[in-house]
Amino acid sequence: MKVDFWQLSRDPPPRVVALIAARVLAQGERLLVVSDDAEQRQLIANALWDASPESFLANGHAGDTGQERQPILLSAEPVAPNGASHVVFADGIWRECEGFSRLFLLFGEDTIEAARATWRALDGPVGVERSFYRQEGGKWRRVA
Template structure:
């Protein structure tokens, strides 16, 4: 199980998440995007339709249709009704339920850095978890820092 911590500094979630979602879907996998914030889920739903004019990323909000058919599902809970093996936690809150997936993307900003540090340390003792920490350089490019 791999957990990627993405520290959002120069690039906002709205620019970082779509690229990861596209890569997951292009690899033939499915993604569950989780946020406790209904407004954030609504914004991400709109964003995934329009982040690039030339792209099409099929997705839906959980409960809006046949969840099992969605390559990308946006929901409040860590419940992969679409059969996802990848999960993106986008509201800055770590959830241990993410450990049931093959890969988790944990996005956090300055407002939730303390909680991210606690999650990072809490995962250190788990043999089956590979942790990676990504931060941005001065040009906004992601670089693995740990």
């Protein structure tokens, strides 16, 4: 299992989720986006529809009709009725979950201590590969 920590500094979660979602879909995979905040989920949904002028990233909300067909599903829970192999925790809150090959934790200044604690907690378990990304000069760079 791969766990990516993305430290937000310049771009807000909806923009970063759209960037990650485009990459996940380009790999032929599906994505689950998790946030406890319904307003944040809607902002992310809007950002996905407006991701780029030439395309949009189709998405839906958990509990809606056809949720299992959505390439990107937004939910308050880390359960993927769409069969997603990747999950983004957009609200900065880590959740224990199974069945995903790659997990992304987005965090900012307000959740940095919790992200550090999660990083330390994931040091050692067999089969966990951690990466840390930071925005530098507008580009995302892997720093650990």
